[in-house]
Every structure is written in structure tokens, then in C-alpha cells.
Amino acid sequence: MAGTGPERQAVVLGTDDDAAEAAFLSAYDPRRYEPIAVTVDVVALTIRVVESVPTLHVLLVRRGQRPFVGRWALPGGFVRPATGPDGARRDEDLPEAAVRELAEETGLAASTDRRAVDRRLARVYLEQLGTYGTPGRDPRMRVISVAYLAFAPDLPDPTAGGDAETAAWVPVVGVDRDHMAFDHARILDDALERAGSKLEYTPLATAFVATEFTITELREVYEAVWGQPLHAPNFHRKVLSAPGFVEDTGATTARGGARGGRRARLYRAGTARLLHPALLRPGQEEPR
């Protein structure tokens, strides 16, 4: 490289005045700067069977407080700053806050069996979706919301929350976007688009099913998220030919299908983090 030497200078400057840096920090007053509120919102998706058809559901909360009382919103809440008035509180990272919100709204936080709760939450896949900070999106004040996307296998039905809020798993096709609180309709749409493309090039569909599953169950996840039926034989071939997607357990289901049919082989999630080749959505035609 040309070596204008940024790294060398950085080394020197980074090591010679640690004491001065420490002095600066102890004299620093965070209150000089004006505040902005930060929240974490979660788009939690799961597959639930409605009238024997597997359907994509999202966890929503009916707001019990102003603003937007009575409207559906994504579960979420304010993030606490690093130094509280007592100075003793350990602060939570953003993903931790997202997990906490999810646990609270699904009622898992209230459970007495801590080990069982941890086991269930450990299976939830969580990734950051994006941050929404347009002025005016919250009528109270300037709020920056960090949205997270969660894929969960069959979490329990939510129990009533503390703030007179009601949480529920709602089928995504039934959500009235025009009457959601804040800009949550847009966040939900972004989440659904992200979820759809995540299934294409990662093995994350396994996050929606039990630890042991059949290829058909996996296909039902894809069909529910993409909203279209897939060709079963081709899906089967592609899943098995993608290295590291699934691992054969050797076992099969105890029974065939409800109305007859062969017993299906059971698989568990493989070790791959990316799918090669990817499973592309059919019919993604070009506009114009």
C-alpha cells in the first residue's frame, strides 16, 4: 500500500496520553447535551396453525396508554441510559432490551420456571431490522426506535400485561396497517420483506420449527412467509442438496399424516449460516 501511515500515527497517539484521556473523562458532563428518547421495538414472527393451514403471525400489543390508546402496536419500550440517578444500575444492551420486551409481552417473564424460560428464549433468533427516527413519528417528543426482528418457534399465548395492555399473536394478513400506532405499519412491512429474503439465503427457517422437524414442516414455513405454495419435490431436493442446511437424525415421525401418508424423516438444523445455493422466491418478476 501507499502507506501514508494512518495506522502508525494512530498507534503513537493512542498510547501516549491515557492519563490525559482519563482526566478528561472524569470531568465530562453528559448533561450538557440535549436528550433524545430511544426505544426498542420488536417484530416477533411465528407460525401458528389456523384451521389446519400454517399461518404467519406477528406479536402485537393493544396500547393501554396514550398516545394511540387502543391501537395495535409492536411490543417495545424505552431504553434506559447508562448512568441512572443511583449510579449503580447495570445498563442493558439493545438486543437484551429486545429480548426482555419479548419475554414480558409473551408472559414468559412472569413464569416461575426460569430455566424453561431461558431455554425457550434461547431458541428465538433475533436480528436488528433498522432504526426509525423521522421527526414527528412519536407525537410526544423526538423518539428514535431501534426495531428488531425475531423468529420464534411456537411461543406461548401472551398473558395480560401490566399496563392494561393486551398482547396477541395476530395473523399478518389480517393486520389493518392503516390503524396501527406510530409508524409501526411501515416497520412491520419492512420486517416481512426482510424475513422473506432471509429465508432465501440463510437457513433461518429452522428457527420457526421445533428442534426436530420434517422437510414438509420446513416447506410450510417458506410457504407461510412467502405467501405462496411451493413445489414439494423440488423443495425437498434443494433443502437436502444445500450443504449444512439440515442434518438427518435417522428417526422418523411416529405416524404418517392425519389423513394417511408415509412417515416423514426427521431432521435437525445444520451448521451452515448461509445457503449455497440459495432458495430463491419464485415469481419475483421485474416491475416496469
Place this chain on the structure above:
Amino acid sequence: MAGTGPERQAVVLGTDDDAAEAAFLSAYDPRRYEPIAVTVDVVALTIRVVESVPTLHVLLVRRGQRPFVGRWALPGGFVRPATGPDGARRDEDLPEAAVRELAEETGLAASTDRRAVDRRLARVYLEQLGTYGTPGRDPRMRVISVAYLAFAPDLPDPTAGGDAETAAWVPVVGVDRDHMAFDHARILDDALERAGSKLEYTPLATAFVATEFTITELREVYEAVWGQPLHAPNFHRKVLSAPGFVEDTGATTARGGARGGRRARLYRAGTARLLHPALLRPGQEEPR
């Protein structure tokens, strides 16, 4: 649909008490909540020719203030809340803040020719990369940074900033990640990974070149970002066969290459927003 009726109830509740909602809002005091600082950081990438090889560069700032004085950092700054002390200030959206940071650091903001500046900045592609909020990432206080990724065609060399800071386009392979300020090394790595995969399935490579360009220039963008040479004939074929990627202008370059060679056809960016089929990176083999 099952019709538990979320949308119907939401309609009712959303329309019948607007007056009460307005009353609530006017009585609302934002200062009740504790503050968290929010910043916007920009990872601006461009291609510059170094010793006749096109090389990926990132815009970095050598910090003129504590903490991390003298270290390289991403350009960025604090976001201002919606209601200032004067109550009159119009607040900026997050992407606007990112563009402003970029304009300030490249010296474009100082230019007198506003129309020329706008034209150059309009060609910059900007997307949100992610938000970084781990406690302790800024030693001063709890700071949430919203990072943006920018692709720019040949912006001017930065001029000296106001805070005794020096900005420069630095070749990404020469960046010493161990001595960057805050967690900016991680943000940079995330940005490079995102940029690489964006080139695969979107036509955004065109954001790095002039409005009219040759296929070879486009290939050099891919080679610089992916860090590996590509098979020229195959690249040519794939670009032309992806609908909406490029449009033929009918013209050619005025001269052949510096050391001889045919004149190249000139293209401009097409209208597609997604590439079908995608241009996948070669040699993305499976780990383990």
C-alpha cells in the same frame, strides 16, 4: 380470516377521541424521561485509482477532540432533538443528518456553488447500515449511533474541518482497525460486508462510477469491493443479460486504453432496483 377483529376495534378507537388525545399531548412533558445521546455516523465508500489500480477508499476523520484524540474515526455527529430551547428549530431526519455530515467532511458544505453541491450529493447513494448501542462504546455516556453506508462517485478531497480535524479518503486495506476510535472498526467491517453483498443483488455498483461508464469500469468497482479479479468476458455477459442493469448510450469512449486497445461502449445506469439473476461473488466457500 378468523376475524378476531383487531382492525375493526382499532378503527373505532382511533377516531372517537382525537380531542382527548390532543389534550394529553399538550400536557405531556418530555423531560420526565432520562436522556440518551444519539449520533449519526457515515461509512462513505468510493473508488480512487492508486498507481493505476482502482482501490476502495473510505472517508475517515482524525479526531481533534477527546475522547480518542488523534485516532481515525468515521465522520459523524450528534443528532439534535425535535424541540430546541428556542422551540423554533426544524429538526432533521436521520438520513438528512448523514448527508450533512458527509457534506461537511468532504468540504462540499463549504462550497459557494450550492447547485453544483446538490448535484454531486444527489448522486450519492445512502442506506442505513445499523445501529450500535452497546453500553460503554462511548466512554463519556450512553450513546446510540445510527450508522449509514454511502456509495459515492469520486467526491473531492476533503478540506480541513473546523474542529482541527483532518479528513481523508483512506484505502480500506490500509486501515488499522485496532486503533480506530470507539467501535468504528466493527462498523467499518459491517459496512464492507454489506457493500459486498449489495453489489451481488442490486445494480448499485453504478453509484461508484460517473453517469456514463464502460463495462470495464463497472467490473473494476466489483473487483475493488470484492477484492478479487473477475473473468472479464463472463462479467460482460452477465451485466448485459441482467435486465435493467445498464442502458446502452450508443456512444463509445473517445480513445482506447492508455496502452492501446479497442474503444469501449458507454452505458448508463438502468432502471432495475434488483438484479435478476444476481452476480454472486465467486469462492464464497462454506466454513467448517
Place this chain on the structure above:
DNA sequence: CTGAGAGTTACTCGACTTGAGTAGAACTCC
């Protein structure tokens, strides 16, 4: 217990895409 129907898995086929190589076209420099 037997046949019909259903669910799972294996196989086939033509169309298309891919990576690698070859070759021709068009240009600059000497």
C-alpha cells in the same frame, strides 16, 4: 384385511446459468 387416497421421496427431462477458455474486432504505440 383390503383398496383408496394421502404424504413423502426418488427420478427424469428440457431450459437455462455458470465458469473457463478461445477468438475476433478495434485500437494505440513504435
Place this chain on the structure above:
DNA sequence: GGAGTTCTACTCAAGTCGAGTAACTCTCAG
């Protein structure tokens, strides 16, 4: 004019895709 360079067109074998067919193995009804 010739050598070397750059751009573009073409070929070919291997692999992948969508669609269809069919075999295998269960459940259920009669």
C-alpha cells in the same frame, strides 16, 4: 505495418432450475 492491448462475441461442459411422473409407505373406510 506490426506488436501488444483492450473490448466483445462465441463455444462448451457442468451444474441448477421448474415441472412433471412415479414409487414408496402410511391411514382410514368399508
